[in-house]
Amino acid sequence: MERCPVCGMELYENRANEFPTMHLGQRYRFCSAEHRDEFEATPGEYD
Numbered sequence: 001m002e003r004c005p006v007c008g009m010e011l012y013e014n015r016a017n018e019f020p021t022m023h024l025g026q027r028y029r030f031c032s033a034e035h036r037d038e039f040e041a042t043p044g045e046y047d
């Protein structure tokens with residue numbers, strides 16, 4: 001199960017494509033636009 005890298009919440013398939021971003025050639029997905037923006041602001045803090 002893929003998880004939101006910011007809060008660790010499980011991402012279900014029907015929601016996982018709503019907030020994608022790319023970082024260092026890898027695709028990340030998030031539970032919410034807020035967590036995507038948080039990740040994009042400081043991508044080095046999340047692995």
Ligand SMILES: [Zn+2]
Pocket residue numbers: 004005006007008009030031032035
């Ligand atoms: Zn989250």
